[in-house]
Amino acid sequence: MKEVKVGLIGCGTVGTGVCRILIEKQHLISSRVGASVILKYVADLDTETDRGISFDDNIFIKDAFQVIGDPEIDIIIELIGGKTIAKELILKAIEKGKHVVTANKALLAEEGEEIFQAASEKGVSVAFxxxxxxxxxxxxxxxxxLxxxxxxxxxxxxxxxCNYILTKIADEGLSFKDALAMAQKNGFAEADPTLDIEGGDTAHKISLLSTLSYGTRVDLNDVYIEGITGITPLDIEFADEFGYKIKLLAISKALEKSIEVRVHPAMISCDNPLASVHGSLNAVSxxxxxxxxxxxxxxxxxxxxxxSxxxxxxxxxxxxxxSGAVNRLPSSFPLVSTSPVLPIDELITNYYFRFSAADKPGVLSKIAGILGAYGISVKSVHQKGRKSKGPVPIVMLTHIAREADVQKAISEIDSLDVIDDNTVIIRIESDQDEQE
Amino acid sequence: MKEVKVGLIGCGTVGTGVCRILIEKQHLISSRVGASVILKYVADLDTETDRGISFDDNIFIKDAFQVIGDPEIDIIIELIGGKTIAKELILKAIEKGKHVVTANKALLAEEGEEIFQAASEKGVSVAFxxxxxxxxxxxxxxxxxLxxxxxxxxxxxxxxxCNYILTKIADEGLSFKDALAMAQKNGFAEADPTLDIEGGDTAHKISLLSTLSYGTRVDLNDVYIEGITGITPLDIEFADEFGYKIKLLAISKALEKSIEVRVHPAMISCDNPLASVHGSLNAVSxxxxxxxxxxxxxxxxxxxxxxSxxxxxxxxxxxxxxSGAVNRLPSSFPLVSTSPVLPIDELITNYYFRFSAADKPGVLSKIAGILGAYGISVKSVHQKGRKSKGPVPIVMLTHIAREADVQKAISEIDSLDVIDDNTVIIRIESDQDEQE
Incomplete structure (x- = not known):
């Protein structure tokens, strides 16, 4: 039986899982593939920690470059992550004519073009x-x-x-801070959760998928990114009343002369299949x-x-x-266009606003006046005698409006002396009929 | 640029869609694939109907065997359906060393082994x-x-x-008959809907997917198949009260020494992602x-x-x-086991019963007595003063029970003189925790 030899670099959580599958299911896989996939090396600086796997002797080494230098190795599995050493290793592996499998979204989103170009010139695959x-x-x-x-x-x-945190806020009425602490305690958030909760990780992923889908370069600097740190139980409660859920969405659309690529919390209708994605699950439409x-x-x-x-x-x-295939599948769709990413200012969508207003006569008219002056048309206003102390929440849902107008109007409204706190703005992604 | 020549046989609805994509998106596809995919023939007995596509001259022919006989053709697309001429054409194409693409679930579910065997011997693909x-x-x-x-x-x-009909019954309270008529009127059901509504089509699909997933032969005769003709608005209403939806499910499970493969209406929890699959949509978990x-x-x-x-x-x-690949992917997973399909009698699951009982004292005790004698443990009983005339519906949900016991018990109950109509039995698929 033919053999394919692979070397894994970076044996953390995912790397350990890969070793488990390759070792424990070697026969299953070879029966399905018609060839043996042999794990020849596992390189990690930490060779001591027990991964709960019985490795053959001499598999575990410290030096990643030894893996890349071995002419027997067909495929390098890069699971170190990050952009420094991982990039060097991947480019070196490509140079040696090895195929690469990686889960490194940050690297591919930011420097994928260089890597895919190198792979294409060398006729090897970069799979991700x-x-x-x-x-x-x-x-x-x-x-x-497709x-x-x-x-x-x-x-x-x-x-x-993020989805775990938002689910906890929604189901248990926790504050963002408490929900984050719970996520950390239960292993769903890292000690430094910045890349997740500020939306950066999601932006890496949607940029990469957008490049792949539309065949166009996506410069991460052009992607609007807003995290979930400002989401409160109160907004989730309001959303619920309108039949919406709040999710951190990655959104990308092919427009006529540009593409939208953006990451922010959004309200989606409860009927939307993404609305029922709970806890740490993911989904893509x-x-x-x-x-x-x-x-x-x-x-x-x-x-x-x-x-897996x-x-x-x-x-x-x-x-x-x-099977003897050469260059069977390009690592990315060809870059056929240079559609720019639509600046967030030009976005047109529906909005949810929550104003923290003083409970005085005339407030509503002032707010409505400013919105009207910017051409923002209000669909509904909700002002309830809530038991919260201090300012009264006034909630408005709008018809479609332009982001730049929204930002200017809200900034003007927030400077009114009857407004106590920054207005909460959440985009609504469900009213497709109106947007299209 | 390299060329791949394909011939399509059977230009009905799906065939026309394939022609549209191959012709209208020829450049898009060749830019992505690095080769031209050329539609050389479209064979159909009806060469007159306008398909709304501008075909090149000489593409449209009547004789399917001319397509198969052309040595230039690399891939045959069989979209005739059915088991007679389609099988002959596919086997002939394989014999001539051509690859085959088909959507013919009935043929593959019933005679797939012969076809895959022939393809494997000839080193060609059968894709489906x-x-x-x-x-x-x-x-x-x-x-x-995976x-x-x-x-x-x-x-x-x-x-x-089926999903369209069940959605209509649920949303609009229609009878099965009226919902079917509406499905036919709106193009979601055929004039003879038997294969769909009796579950046969679903059984073809799940048999094929089970063979693929478990590497085991599935004899369609061993698959329990029950359609949706007995589903009433009343049962859907009860299901709703318990937090369930009724769906026609295809279910297959790998057990230790056998597999389950069955098709029947089932109640699933509203939390289940399949519960929110509406109308004519499909979903697989x-x-x-x-x-x-x-x-x-x-x-x-x-x-x-x-x-697509x-x-x-x-x-x-x-x-x-x-790319020069030879035998890259087997058409099916290797048949590694001969696990028998578990007879439906041995199924263990939760049940919903709706009894049509005379409104007399002692009825409940008679029913409960028989269930108890067969070891069927009742989880809850629901008897409401409904406005329906005639017999009163008594609904019971059970703990897990064995199908054979259930059938015997219900048969005995249905012969009681206080029971006016056959008891409705619907399996419940949600209580995983209890079943596992």
Whole structure:
């Protein structure tokens, strides 16, 4: 039986999961693939920690460059993450003619073009299914299943930490701070959660998927990114009354001359399949011009789900190798366009505003006056005798409006002396009929 | 640029969609694939009907065997359906060394083994993504994305006609008959809807997917199949009260020494992602041992969604051809086991019973007595002063019980003179914790 030899670099949580699958399911995989996928090396600085796996002798080493230097190795699995050493290792592996499997969304989102270009020149694959959505086969679906489609849009819940926190706020009425602490306690958030809660991780993923879907470069600096730190139980409660859920969404759309790529909390209708994605789960909705909407849903992180995606990439490449395929599948769709990312100021959508207003006559008229002056049309106003102390929440839902106008109007409103606190602005993504 | 030539046989709804994609998106596809996919023939007995596509001259022919006989053709797309001429054409195409793409679930579910065997001997592919779930990439997900998993179970809503009818009964309180008439009027059900509403179509799909997932033969005769003709608004209303939806489910599970493969209406919890699959949509939940549950959701039928799946198969094979891959992917997982299908009598699950009982004292005790004698433990009893005339509905939910016991007990209960009509039995699929 033919053999494909792989070397894994970075044996943390996901790396350990990959080792488990490759070692414990070696026979299952070889029976399905018609070739043996052999894990020749596992390189990690920490060779001491017990990973709960019985490795053969001499598999575990400290030096990643030894893996890359071994001419027997066909595929390098890079699971170190980050942008420094990982990039060097990947480029070096490509230079040596090795195929690469990685889950490194930050690196690919920011410097993917250089890496894909190098791989293309060398005729090797760079596979990255595990870099977005964990075990959800979103990369394969875009590149293969939707090959006959122009992709029109994508909406995703791509960060399990944020979705876990938002679910806790919604279900248990926790503050953001308490929900984050609970996420950290239960292993759903890192000690430094910045990249997750500020939306950066989600932005990496949607940038990468947008490049893939539309064949256009996405400069991460052009992507609007807003995290979930400002979400309160009160806004979630209001959303609920209107039939909405609040989710951290990654949104991308192909427009006529530009693309939208943005990450922010948004209200979506309870009927939307993404509304019922709870806890640390992920989901992606992709709309192709032939298929209409497809939704994929599953675990977006964790040892075994992510490892499963890595193994699917390894096997895809192994199948190419044993079947004699050369350059079977480009790592990315060709970059066919240079559509710019639509500046957030030009976004047109529906909005939810929550004003913290003094309970005085005339306040509503002042707010409405300013909104009107900026051409923002109010769909409904909600002002309830709530038991909260201090300022009274006034909530408004708008018809579609332009972001730049919204920002100017709200800034003007927030400087009124009857307004006690910054107005909460949450975009609404459900009223498709009105937006299109 | 390299060329791959394809011939399509059977230009009905889906065939027309495939032609549209291959012709209108020829440049898009060739830019993504690095090769031209050329539609050389379209064979159909009806060459007169305007398909709304501008075909090149000489593409449209009547004789399917001319397509198969042309040595230039690399891939045959069989979209005739049925089991007679389609089988002959597919086997002939394989014999001539051509790859085959088909959406023919009935043929593959019933005679797939012969076809896959022939393809394997000849070293050609038989691709069938469009045969289950329309544009949902379920075949690719099982064969490629979940390659490092043992698949533990699958639950699907795989028939859009049935789901449309059940949605109409639920949302509008229609009778089954009226909902079917509406489905027919709106193009969601055929003039002869038997194969859909009696569950046969769903059984074809889940048999095929089970063979693929577990690597075991599934004899369609061993699959328990129950359609939706007995579902009433009253049962849907009761289900609603308990937090359940009624769906026609395809269920398959890998047990220790057998597999479950069954098709029947079932109650599922409103929290289940499948519960929110409305109208003609399809969805499949697959649980792998590494990934946990993945749910895929999208249009399960219709011209363009199904055509999109057919095109993805064509392109997969085209990529093999132009990259020089030989036998890259087996058409099916190897048949590794001969696990028998668990007889429905041995099923253990939770049940919903609705008895049509005379409103007399002692009825409940008679029913409960018989259930008790068969070891069926009742979880709750619901008897409301409903406004229905005649017999009073008594509803019971059970703890897990054995199907054979249930059938015997209900048969005995139905012969009591206080019971006016056959008892409605609906299996409940949500109480996983209790079942496992």
């Amino acid at each position: 299914e595990a870099s977005a959505g964990g075990c959800i086969p979103i990369v394969k679906t875009i590149r293969e299943s 090959i006959g489609n122009r992709i029109k849009s994508m909406t995703g819940i791509l960060n399990g930490t 992709v709309t192709g011009d032939a298929t209409g909407e497809i939704v994929l849903y599953g675990y977006g992180a964790g040892m075994m789900p992510t490892a 995606a890595v193994v699917s990439d390894i096997v895809d490449i192994a199948r190419d190798l044993v | 993504e469009a045969s289950a779930g329309g544009c949902i990439p379920i075949v690719k997900t099982i064969r490629e994305s 390659i490092g998993n043992r698949i533990k179970s699958m639950t699907g809503i795989l028939n859009g006609t 697959v649980t792998g041992d590494a990934t946990g549950e993945i749910v895929l959701y999208g249009y399960g039928a219709g011209m363009m969604p199904t055509a 799946a057919v095109v993805s198969d064509i392109v997969d094979i085209a990529r093999d051809l132009v």
